[in-house]
Amino acid sequence: MNKESSSYKMILLGVLCGICGLLLAFVNSVTAPIIEKSSMAAEYSNLEAFFPGASFSEIKDYDDPTGLVTGVYEAEGQGMIYKVHSMGYDSEGFTFLIAYNNDGTVAGYTVLEHHETDGLGKRCFEEDYTAEIMKISASEEAPLLSGATLTSTGVHDGIEAARTLFIAKNGGTAPAPAEKTEEEQPEEPVSKALKDEDLSSAGAVCEEKENDGTTVIYACKAKGFNPDNEAEVTVDLSAGTITAFEVTNAADDKDGVGDDAYEADNIARYIGITSDSEVDAVSGATETSKALRAMAQAALAEAGE
């Protein structure tokens, strides 16, 4: 056959691709089981940390409506381990393992991969918070962490998903979503009257700046993520309401973290409130919201005296 003809070229390339394909299929058939085994071994060494010496098996047929649980393993006779992928502040989310002993206590909690912010969300994977998680049992929800609202909500939701599976596995009924939100209410640190909130860590101080008998303007200062968050709070003395709230020093104005709390929409939540109002924190800006709420609280307290 002529070497320069198109059919020769096609056949040559076709034969070459065929040979290469067969070769790859052969190598793949040899290496694929080894690769799978070694990736399983890496997974199991994480499990070993929770239940040393136990024999593990992967459970494939679990029903997780949230889609957060990505792996379920049983340590024979000892407990269950759930691998959870949940979303926090970082768009790629994070992966952690939560293990329950058969008696319902938490056997372990370890993060496998995360990209959360140092000093904020990352605290959800550090010692103090891990100790908190270790204390809860399968009948309790995971606590949220102030200053790491998004991340700890992710952890909380992930643990909820795992807990639901664990309860279902033990023949119990999974908590209905309605119950869950009810349960969550008292845990929210913000869902109570402003005057009853403990915002002492913000150390808010207010000084009277102007007083015309009916309204007073207070110059307030409080610590958020950074110290020296300052605002001028105008209080109507007869009604006991805040009529104006102006941030004069946005000390936490760091792009993407505290700055949400300073947005006009979020500042508006302080207008017209009394010391009996409930004010929500801005998610992702917990510490800064705390400083702002502490200043509102302090100004209202000053005006009430």
Place this chain on the structure above:
Amino acid sequence: MSENKEKKLGFGSQLIIENPVFGLYLGICSTLAISTNINNAIGMGIAVTIVLILSNILVSSVRNITPDDIHIPVYIVIIATLVTIVEMTMQAFTPDLYGALGEFIALIVVNCIILGRAEAYASLNPVGASAKDGLMMGISYTVSLFVMSLIRQILGTGVLSLSNPLTGAEIFAVRLIPESFVLSFMTTQTGAFLTFAVLAAACAAYKNKVTADDKGGK
């Protein structure tokens, strides 16, 4: 002409002058990216050398049946197959090394050294000579990577360490520079470019000297 020159120069000089990385500026991408420690350098060097030898042998053996206008697709299929085989083998037997080198193994496919040698040497020369050329080029690449990693690892981390690629167990680790004196930027891209520039300059200087001597001799 180049044949004569090769005979006249020793192996060492040839390694410097014909060095694919510092002499010909081929395969720089992977060199800059993975030369952070000598483990990676040796692993990558061996992987490239294997692919280079095999691709040179195969390209050389099909050189007479390959029409000119489809030679690039033929070479690419051969090289891609070899790289995929090496990649799967490494993932199975040296998982730690595979993790460290990551996608740079797959990128051996587009490593200019391999296609460059297939095109410039193996497609014109017999199988034996092509295999030898692949080995030489592979060694040059490995040595370049090794030298660069050695400098970057010592200056950047202060520790010289080597571990067994099969098990990930450490063979030795020596601290040469106290922790407070290390230049950690050497492990970043900046360090890569600086090290590369210095070595390439040294290589060029040596090349100039040898050429000048040659002319003087004649």
